[in-house]
Amino acid sequence: MKILMLCYEYPPIGGGGAKVVQGLSAELVRHGHQIDLVTMGYKNLPRHEKSDTLNIYRVKCPRLKANICTPVEMITYMVFALPLILKLCRNNKYHINHTHFIYPDGFLAYIINKLTNLPYVITAHGSDVPGYNPDRFKVLHILLTPIWRIITSRSEKLIMPSRSLNNLVKKVVPDVRTTIIPNGINLDKFSAGEKRENKILVVSRMFERKGVQYFIHALSGLNNDFIINIVGEGPYLNDLKKLAKDSQTKINFWGFLDNDSKELRELYESSKIFVFTSAAENFPVVLLEAMISGLAIITTNDTGCAEVVGSDSILVNPKDPSAIREALKRLIDNPDLCDRLGKFARKRAEKFFGWNTVTLKHIALYSQNRNNIKTVYSEEIISA
Template identity: 25%
Template structure:
């Protein structure tokens, strides 16, 4: 979400010379004159009280970029809400206390504040339809401006060929059940021995220690612990190298508002297998092999059939290169310009 709003205001600045001011809670260390830190240090108290007071005393447009806003915000055509998704309404089980509090907070706040905005931006047609159906928001209020990636003119030629990559299956997941990361362990254990003995599964995103230990226990019970590598925090450069050095990227989520790893995998020419749920077919198009996220055998078959057909892999990677161009920064920029001219004249 941080990358999204930074790119968004970059376009407004470059095209229309708007100089945005980033608002931060107290004690956020930032010496940049483009940011202003004030009010409470606790985020919820800051958003509901400090930010509300600031908004009541300020004029001009304000973007609320992180799905939420003050409960008692006054309705104004100058306010813009960026609502990435409504997955939090599903109350997906999680062991993380921080995530539980976040789900409860958004579930209480968003259904109220969403009706105070005349301008709502989301990141996929799927998310737009969910906002309309679940929050009863008029479709006329919602614009879809997808996430983006930066592409060079010859980005396709910067990636290794499939055969030159390591025998690695790469996955970016998370603790919530909807990320479906645990299913990947069981699917990997069910792969043919010829694949299982020659490939390693590298997973990032499992940060909660209890959840990580649970995953390790499952891997030990399935007798695949020597083939699984749980990676800790990775820099953007390290993640790029993981994409470029892996033969497969698997994204098994049951629910996503967009799925940024999908466009990253296509950008880096990493053969993509993803679930056929929520927005994922909309984003990946013909650049992926799909499977049923509720069917472990479906995932096993998708992995096996993909690795057995090198020609199909090469074709799919090329289709991914074409698909990801729809999410270039230039395409993102054009959508914001269209929105600015036709929907919200700052």
């Protein structure tokens, strides 16, 4: 199949959604499909990268930060991406458009569909769903919810990485067509080695809802020799650094690390415990990275995190430092449990979340829609 892929974030920019698009695209290519990917440009990244079956087109955009994108930057991306996408549709016969994020790319998918009848599916990633993270886009979601309903209702299928996000979407549009396909991970990206050091790792974008502050509070009163490493950037980072100054535990802040960097790989592979205590999550890729690295994981229940790790981790309530502290103490005092949970996590990732397994589900969905769609993709409309 020839697939048009839209996502405003693609490595080295973006977060978990960007990693998902990169992994899925690579695996689709491995299965013999051709991908044209349209994404946002950033600084000196090449405008066009071409291989036999994967073409990456980067749209000129005044994006300031690799890990955060503002609404204004998204609007700029849409304005410049639309004519490029129309040109690609004019020159190619796509079977389907797989769009990631209902905003901003879903808006583009909807317009392209209206102009060309090119069918689209959308993978939602969380921040594009009303009610998911009111700390960032509450007002924007209120204003755009009517358009959001139109975009999702027009899609052939809305792909949900988790049941929790699916339930949230159904509250907004009860009759929207959804299917649940989890995010995937390259099982060879990190290794679950036997040589571990007394290190606790946190990898996250630094927003208040991510709950890193509760982890820092939880360190109070813990008697241990563990080294604390926190990776990530965001608007809440300075607040966390101020909080860390009052902690008796030495905390290392690494800032943003490229996902393919040697430093990030070494942190995952040398640590024993991974902590991710967000109050609202869909299907965080950092948990998959921790799982394939064989780390014992502490994360939150009542979020998509619990669906990722299953019973092979310690679950705590969001915003509860005392529960996090007890979980840390349990793992620190029981190295055998720590090791066992890490091995279980790796096995769970291998069984359910390898990219080959996940991609086959996407291919089945594309094929199903290809056979069922009655509308005809029209090159004449866009060439007129």
